[in-house]
Amino acid sequence: MSALLSISGVSKRFRGLVAVDRASFEVARGDIFAVIGPNGAGKTTLFNMIAGALKPDDGTIAFQGERIDGLRPDEICRRGIARTFQIVRPFPALTVEDNIMVGALLRTSNPAHARATAHDVMRQLDLFDKRARVAKSLTLPDRKRLEVARALATAPQLLLLDEVMAGLRPTETDRIVAILRELNAQGLTILLIEHVMRAVMALATQVLVLHHGAPIALGSPADVVREPAVISSYLGAEAI
Amino acid sequence: MSRLLEGVPKRSIVLIVALLAGLLIAPRFANDYLLTILILILYFAYAGQAWNIMMGFAGQLSLGHAIYVGLGGYTAAALYVHYGVGPWIGLLAAIPVAMACGAIIGFLAFRFGVAGVYFAILTIAFAEFARIGFDHLRFVGGSAGFFLPVAQYTTNDLWNLRGKPIMFYYVILALTVAAFLLCHLLLRSRMGYFWLAIREDEEAARALGIDTFRYKMFAVVISAGMTAVAGVFFAFYYNNLFPEQVFHISRSIELILAPIIGGIGTLFGPILGAFVLTGLSEGVTELMHALGFDWPGAKQVFYGICLLIVVMALPDGIWPWVARRLGLERRS
Numbered sequence: 263m264s265a266l267l268s269i270s271g272v273s274k275r276f277r278g279l280v281a282v283d284r285a286s287f288e289v290a291r292g293d294i295f296a297v298i299g300p301n302g303a304g305k306t307t308l309f310n311m312i313a314g315a316l317k318p319d320d321g322t323i324a325f326q327g328e329r330i331d332g333l334r335p336d337e338i339c340r341r342g343i344a345r346t347f348q349i350v351r352p353f354p355a356l357t358v359e360d361n362i363m364v365g366a367l368l369r370t371s372n373p374a375h376a377r378a379t380a381h382d383v384m385r386q387l388d389l390f391d392k393r394a395r396v397a398k399s400l401t402l403p404d405r406k407r408l409e410v411a412r413a414l415a416t417a418p419q420l421l422l423l424d425e426v427m428a429g430l431r432p433t434e435t436d437r438i439v440a441i442l443r444e445l446n447a448q449g450l451t452i453l454l455i456e457h458v459m460r461a462v463m464a465l466a467t468q469v470l471v472l473h474h475g476a477p478i479a480l481g482s483p484a485d486v487v488r489e490p491a492v493i494s495s496y497l498g499a500e501a502i
Numbered sequence: 503m504s505r506l507l508e509g510v511p512k513r514s515i516v517l518i519v520a521l522l523a524g525l526l527i528a529p530r531f532a533n534d535y536l537l538t539i540l541i542l543i544l545y546f547a548y549a550g551q552a553w554n555i556m557m558g559f560a561g562q563l564s565l566g567h568a569i570y571v572g573l574g575g576y577t578a579a580a581l582y583v584h585y586g587v588g589p590w591i592g593l594l595a596a597i598p599v600a601m602a603c604g605a606i607i608g609f610l611a612f613r614f615g616v617a618g619v620y621f622a623i624l625t626i627a628f629a630e631f632a633r634i635g636f637d638h639l640r641f642v643g644g645s646a647g648f649f650l651p652v653a654q655y656t657t658n659d660l661w662n663l664r665g666k667p668i669m670f671y672y673v674i675l676a677l678t679v680a681a682f683l684l685c686h687l688l689l690r691s692r693m694g695y696f697w698l699a700i701r702e703d704e705e706a707a708r709a710l711g712i713d714t715f716r717y718k719m720f721a722v723v724i725s726a727g728m729t730a731v732a733g734v735f736f737a738f739y740y741n742n743l744f745p746e747q748v749f750h751i752s753r754s755i756e757l758i759l760a761p762i763i764g765g766i767g768t769l770f771g772p773i774l775g776a777f778v779l780t781g782l783s784e785g786v787t788e789l790m791h792a793l794g795f796d797w798p799g800a801k802q803v804f805y806g807i808c809l810l811i812v813v814m815a816l817p818d819g820i821w822p823w824v825a826r827r828l829g830l831e832r833r834s
């Protein structure tokens with residue numbers, strides 16, 4: 263069985279700094295795949311290469327068996343990979359509904375159909391009551407969910423989430439965790455970068471740990487947190 | 503028709519119908535002077551609507567829109583003077599010429615990532631190239647100007663756009679209405695949503711699968727084509743074209759004031775802005791005259807102060823404020 267997303271030998275250097283160092287892993291259909299690691303571990307760089315915002319220097323990225331490295335972000339989205347941004351980027355002057363409609367219009371040229379899709383997505387993400395509000399008036403938790411909603415409206419196979427829980431209170435985190443679980447149950451594959459371990463432990467089926475751009479552990483959440491290499495990279499070698 | 507009215511608040515329809523009715527019967531009550539003013543207002547409303555597609559919808563600041571006015575005007579005028587081709591057929595050449603020019607500017611800018619103020623400078627540069635180029639283009643009179651045959655017309659020849667101001671008034675009114683409807687439909691189409699997304703955050707738009715290059719190209723090409731129509735009108739209404747005037751940057755600035763004052767990105771903004779600006783300008787002239795002020799520059803200073811007050815008090819333009827007052831906020 264071929265993986266939905268396969269990364270092989272992907273590297274990215276910024277001048278002297280090796281941000282991602284020969285990373286290889288596979289994300290199977292139906293996974294909730296978490297990428298964790300300390301600040302500067304290369305998580306966001308890896309993420310941006312999958313989403314097309316950056317081109318890898320080496321290695322290949324394949325989605326559904328086809329190479330996607332080097333494609334533009336819009337081409338990658340059209341193939342079925344949607345992303346969120348770590349620092350949320352809603353369209354500030356547009357309403358919640360219009361924000362999501364922009365995403366939905368990727369799959370239909372009919373605004374009425376896109377509106378119907380937007381309504382479904384808004385109900386799923388608890389945004390329906392706020393559909394007429396302009397995005398810039400929303401609170402951070404609402405904006406985070408809008409970010410997810412807009413990406414979902416593009417009907418992706420794979421959803422890339424860049425720290426959607428960061429800055430949220432535990433109740434809000436649990437709310438998003440529940441939503442993501444439900445989406446996953448409906449067949450969506452999710453790759454997330456996360457700092458909030460509470461969410462990772464609750465959600466992920468697979469966890470990849472990056473350190474200085476290189477994968478140091480891969481496995482189930484419970485296994486990964488017991489790995490000495492992971493503990494030392496997070497807490498320092500003395501902690502062991 | 504149903505698509506046209508979909509989601510439009512009832513009060514907006516009432517307002518549009520009342521405004522249109524007023525403009526349709528206005529010539530009955532207007533003298534020639536007032537009619538000239540109204541033509542000027544509608545001209546700026548139309549051209550402002552065209553510019554608004556680029557800036558208000560797609561977020562691309564063009565400060566060289568005079569180039570499309572000029573290309574449209576010169577193309578149709580040259581066809582008329584040299585080959586006897588009427589302005590309506592001339593449009594079929596004027597629009598593609600301006601669109602091609604817009605496509606060249608757009609391609610150079612969007613392909614090579616020229617954005618924001620740098621894009622604005624590029625548009626100015628092209629308008630300046632055109633101004634200097636046409637100064638040396640003998641075929642259309644060079645810097646000495648290009649003239650359409652003028653005579654006292656007793657009848658209105660709509661086919662050749664030769665006639666009295668009232669004919670020009672209804673022509674520009676029809677164009678303004680058409681531009682309004684076109685922009686309304688564009689804004690509600692898939693392309694309209696994509697434009698707004700690009701305006702708000704281009705990178706986020708790209709992440710949602712929007713080919714931003716393609717949609718920015720559509721914006722510049724459509725806007726250029728529409729502006730060329732204003733140019734054809736300009737040429738046949740004024741009967742003369744001078745490169746120094748037509749392509750001058752002050753012309754480009756003049757075109758964008760109405761939508762800025764009225765409200766960038768709104769459909770009513772360019773129309774309201776044109777009324778306020780031209781009304782204010784002519785009103786100030788009248789007022790200064792009545793008060794006996796004849797200091798040179800006094801009018802411009804007063805006009806400038808009025809604009810400053812509007813921009814400072816209503817930075818989003820007048821229309822959003824009026825719309826709130828009238829309860830015309832978009833419901834979705």
